[in-house]
Amino acid sequence: MPIQRKIFSLEEANALLPRLEKLLSDLEEKRQAFKELHDELFFEELLEEASPPEEKIQELETILTSLEQEIEKIHELGCLLRHPERGCVDFLARKEKEWVFYCWRRGEKEVGHYHSLRGGYLERQPLN
Numbered sequence: 001m002p003i004q005r006k007i008f009s010l011e012e013a014n015a016l017l018p019r020l021e022k023l024l025s026d027l028e029e030k031r032q033a034f035k036e037l038h039d040e041l042f043f044e045e046l047l048e049e050a051s052p053p054e055e056k057i058q059e060l061e062t063i064l065t066s067l068e069q070e071i072e073k074i075h076e077l078g079c080l081l082r083h084p085e086r087g088c089v090d091f092l093a094r095k096e097k098e099w100v101f102y103c104w105r106r107g108e109k110e111v112g113h114y115h116s117l118r119g120g121y122l123e124r125q126p127l128n
Helices: 010-048 054-076
Strands: 080-083 088-095 098-105 113-116
Touching: 010 054, 010 088, 010 098, 054 080, 088 113
Parallel strands: none
Antiparallel strands: 080 088, 088 098, 098 113
16 A cells, blocks of 8 residues: 655644554564564574474564554554654654654654754754
8 A cells, every 4th residue: 555645734743642652662562572583583493403383483474464564554644654663753744835854753752853855863953
């Protein structure tokens, strides 16, 4: 399904933050579960020189599918997940006559920064 981009007001972006916090928390839990199982299977294969059990591979694939679904939920909100591990999310917006991304990072109380469409987290500027 193609990603639908929404043009956000600052109020609309801020209103999504509690939901994004929850989605990013769920995403982090699933990412950690994937990493742990992946590492376990890697070391089992390395030390035992045998393929991991099929049910473990299936479990890994299930977690991966779940990760993809969590990311899709974020994209369905119309925003862009820039960095899942850091929880960086961008919201397409107009600032005066310029197209920008409002920039938010998990744990921040509100959207307080923006950057150009070609910029990123390191180029973000305060909104005020």
